[in-house]
Amino acid sequence: MAEIMLELRSVSKTFNPGTVNEKKAIDRVSLNVRRGDFITIIGGNGAGKSTLINAITGVFQIDEGEIILDGADITGLPEHKRAKHFGRVFQDPMLGTAPNMAIEENLALAYRRGKRHSLRWGITSRERAFYREQLRQLELGLEERMTQKVGLLSGGQRQALTLLMATLIRPDVLLLDEHTAALDPKTAEKVLKITEELVRKDNLTTLMVTHNMKNAIEYGNRLIMMNDGRIILDIDGEEKKKLTVEMLLEKFSRVSGSEFTSDRALLS
Amino acid sequence: MLDTLLAGVCQGLIWAVLALGVYISFRILDFADLTCEGCITLGASISALLIWKELNPFLSVLVAFLAGSIAGTVTGLLNTKLKIPPILSGILTMISLYSINIHIMSLATGTGGTANLSLLTFRGNTAYAQVASLLGLGRVYSSLIFGVVVVLAVSGVLYWFFGTELGCAIRATGANATMCRSQGINTDLTKLCGLALSNGLIATSGALLCQYQNYADVNMGVGSIIIGLASIIIGETLFMKFQNFYMKLTGVILGAVIYRVVVAFVIYSGMPSTDLKIMTAGIVTVALALPTIQKSIASSRLFKKARRRENGRREGGGENG
Numbered sequence: 001m002a003e004i005m006l007e008l009r010s011v012s013k014t015f016n017p018g019t020v021n022e023k024k025a026i027d028r029v030s031l032n033v034r035r036g037d038f039i040t041i042i043g044g045n046g047a048g049k050s051t052l053i054n055a056i057t058g059v060f061q062i063d064e065g066e067i068i069l070d071g072a073d074i075t076g077l078p079e080h081k082r083a084k085h086f087g088r089v090f091q092d093p094m095l096g097t098a099p100n101m102a103i104e105e106n107l108a109l110a111y112r113r114g115k116r117h118s119l120r121w122g123i124t125s126r127e128r129a130f131y132r133e134q135l136r137q138l139e140l141g142l143e144e145r146m147t148q149k150v151g152l153l154s155g156g157q158r159q160a161l162t163l164l165m166a167t168l169i170r171p172d173v174l175l176l177d178e179h180t181a182a183l184d185p186k187t188a189e190k191v192l193k194i195t196e197e198l199v200r201k202d203n204l205t206t207l208m209v210t211h212n213m214k215n216a217i218e219y220g221n222r223l224i225m226m227n228d229g230r231i232i233l234d235i236d237g238e239e240k241k242k243l244t245v246e247m248l249l250e251k252f253s254r255v256s257g258s259e260f261t262s263d264r265a266l267l268s
Numbered sequence: 269m270l271d272t273l274l275a276g277v278c279q280g281l282i283w284a285v286l287a288l289g290v291y292i293s294f295r296i297l298d299f300a301d302l303t304c305e306g307c308i309t310l311g312a313s314i315s316a317l318l319i320w321k322e323l324n325p326f327l328s329v330l331v332a333f334l335a336g337s338i339a340g341t342v343t344g345l346l347n348t349k350l351k352i353p354p355i356l357s358g359i360l361t362m363i364s365l366y367s368i369n370i371h372i373m374s375l376a377t378g379t380g381g382t383a384n385l386s387l388l389t390f391r392g393n394t395a396y397a398q399v400a401s402l403l404g405l406g407r408v409y410s411s412l413i414f415g416v417v418v419v420l421a422v423s424g425v426l427y428w429f430f431g432t433e434l435g436c437a438i439r440a441t442g443a444n445a446t447m448c449r450s451q452g453i454n455t456d457l458t459k460l461c462g463l464a465l466s467n468g469l470i471a472t473s474g475a476l477l478c479q480y481q482n483y484a485d486v487n488m489g490v491g492s493i494i495i496g497l498a499s500i501i502i503g504e505t506l507f508m509k510f511q512n513f514y515m516k517l518t519g520v521i522l523g524a525v526i527y528r529v530v531v532a533f534v535i536y537s538g539m540p541s542t543d544l545k546i547m548t549a550g551i552v553t554v555a556l557a558l559p560t561i562q563k564s565i566a567s568s569r570l571f572k573k574a575r576r577r578e579n580g581r582r583e584g585g586g587e588n589g
């Protein structure tokens with residue numbers, strides 16, 4: 001049981017190298033995530049937040065650096081082989097679930113995350129009872145709709161379901177990439193509340209990208225700000241607890257030498 | 269009349285196996301796989317060759333299934349490993365199969381370039397002939413019973429398979445590959461499995477077709493993908509209300525049977541059989557275009573409504589001004 005759950009050592013990724021569209025999306029990023037850390041990540045559009053999450057989960061291979069998970073080097077592992085360690089929720093509610101399959105079938109897939117897919121039956125009745133119990137905790141009434149297709153659910157319901165799927169078997173790290181950005185404010189708040197409950201219940205190590213500064217300050221024990229492919233702020237512990245939006249803006253302009261102009265949405 | 273109907277049903281049951289295969293690639297995997305056209309001939313020529321070599325005809329169907337799976341796997345590898353788009357991957361395999369099928373048929377005759385094989389000398393040794401003599405029934409009824417048994421077996425196995433962990437993973441791959449990878453599913457592998465199964469069934473259908481009509485021809489696959497799609501669309505239209513997987517499979521099967529019965533009657537009524545392909549293409553085009561047509565009708569209605577409102581407002585504004 002290493003104290004450090006996830007370690008990034010000078011990780012870089014350039015998209016479309018050697019073309020006019022060349023873009024260094026993350027640039028020598030190093031980060032130590034301690035076991036049980038709940039880190040919020042903010043930064044303007046194109047700062048490299050999603051790229052960082054995708055590098056960790058192995059959506060693409062990184063150009064340089066190492067990714068160490070719980071003491072093991074996972075840098076070269078393909079995405080599907082790392083999946084058992086990570087729970088993921090995407091910004092787009094469409095991406096986290098299979099719309100043509102029933103709620104319970106989606107959960108059954110998540111329950112088998114990282115296991116071999118055999119010719120045994122895809123879902124057992126014992127599991128169903130477990131899923132019903134888990135769905136009840138979301139307080140969305142989904143436990144009564146387990147055989148319905150996920151395609152019938154609203155964006156918020158889907159994100160809540162995806163959250164449940166991400167945590168159904170305990171992930172080493174939970175990765176949330178602006179998972180409330182596509183939702184209306186009220187639903188977003190509800191999904192955030194569910195998020196916090198799930199994280200707290202199992203004391204999950206969590207990285208949560210958000211476009212909302214208030215949320216970034218309110219949630220978690222540590223805050224990271226990214227700009228232009230780099231981590232420019234890492235605020236931890238007591239300092240994080242006392243943080244306000246004004247302080248954050250002031251820190252940003254001091255570190256980056258510019259005003260925080262990229263988008264007003266960050267303040268909302 | 270009755271003969272025409274029954275012959276149509278017999279053929280429909282054979283094409284149903286193909287339609288189920290096409291359903292797996294096009295609908296479940298969302299992979300527009302054109303391997304089909306070469307694969308049905310592959311099944312037919314392998315089956316014909318093995319019957320020429322006096323092998324058990326039922327065993328020849330099994331070998332055809334395996335050969336079809338290999339063809340499907342090749343298409344899958346072209347797509348997943350070499351990143352060639354699905355349609356091109358299928359076409360590449362299909363074109364290669366054309367040469368391969370001629371080689372296979374040439375193995376039977378011993379002369380190169382054989383483009384068709386007749387089973388007339390071996391017609392006592394086809395699966396259909398053996399079932400007929402086993403049941404002691406006439407050709408038509410025994411073919412019907414054999415066809416029903418085959419289709420029930422195939423759809424039963426599919427229903428079971430797509431309920432298993434692997435089957436669920438394949439279904440999810442077609443619907444949302446991003447989610448699958450994040451759930452630890454090797455989507456390259458699930459695609460390969462799906463394509464192997466799909467093309468295995470298509471080759472099986474080819475083997476049965478060849479034994480039913482007593483010949484294999486290198487061009488017999490032309491247009492088969494469209495026939496498969498037509499069957500699927502007919503089935504989906506009839507069974508629109510049903511979400512259950514078993515009903516969807518049933519829809520595909522009935523779609524194929526209905527299609528073949530209609531074709532049988534069209535031929536019976538004197539239309540030249542060479543015109544069938546354009547007729548099928550027409551049906552499929554209309555079916556595929558239907559949602560677009562409905563949408564454009566709806567939007568032109570909206571547009572007219574908006575314009576009327578706009579005109580009304582302008583007139584109203586004039587009064588005020």
Ligand SMILES: Nc1ncnc2c1ncn2[C@@H]1O[C@H](COP(=O)(O)OP(=O)(O)O)[C@@H](O)[C@H]1O
Pocket residue numbers: 015016023024025043044045046047048049050051052
């Ligand atoms: N797959 C990709 N191909 C090319 N460029 C990409 C890709 N993904 C991200 N980028 C670029 O990398 C930069 C960082 O993107 P991203 O990590 O998505 O930012 P954000 O912080 O908004 O999540 C952006 O300039 C984006 O256009």
Ligand SMILES: [Mg+2]
Pocket residue numbers: 049050051178
């Ligand atoms: Mg992003």
